[in-house]
Amino acid sequence: MSDNLDGHEVYTQKYQEIDETIDCPICKKGKIEIKRIPGWYEWKVSRISAGAKRTKFFHDPKFKVMNKCPECGASRETIKEALEKGKKPETKDERKKRLEAAGIPTQIEM
Numbered sequence: 001m002s003d004n005l006d007g008h009e010v011y012t013q014k015y016q017e018i019d020e021t022i023d024c025p026i027c028k029k030g031k032i033e034i035k036r037i038p039g040w041y042e043w044k045v046s047r048i049s050a051g052a053k054r055t056k057f058f059h060d061p062k063f064k065v066m067n068k069c070p071e072c073g074a075s076r077e078t079i080k081e082a083l084e085k086g087k088k089p090e091t092k093d094e095r096k097k098r099l100e101a102a103g104i105p106t107q108i109e110m
């Protein structure tokens, strides 16, 4: 992709979306369809008198959640947050807070 904007050109590497079916991160029972977008680079090019200045931007990996959980009813937003949080360990208190916010009884051992 290439756009001309007042002397600035933006080149964007087309990112890929990978279709996956995963277990619900909340209840581990429901099947969730997601699109996983691995991290990708974008170049921004600015025309300057000496030539062109290229700046590289890295976009973090992302998830798109396609359906809510048929088992526990977790919303797409809740599942997306859980997937993104999954990158770092969650403390017990954080998990309890999140599950309470999602309206899921916390006496269920996950």
Ligand SMILES: [Zn+2]
Binding pocket: 024, 025, 026, 027, 028, 029, 030, 069, 070, 071, 072, 073, 074
């Ligand atoms: Zn679920």
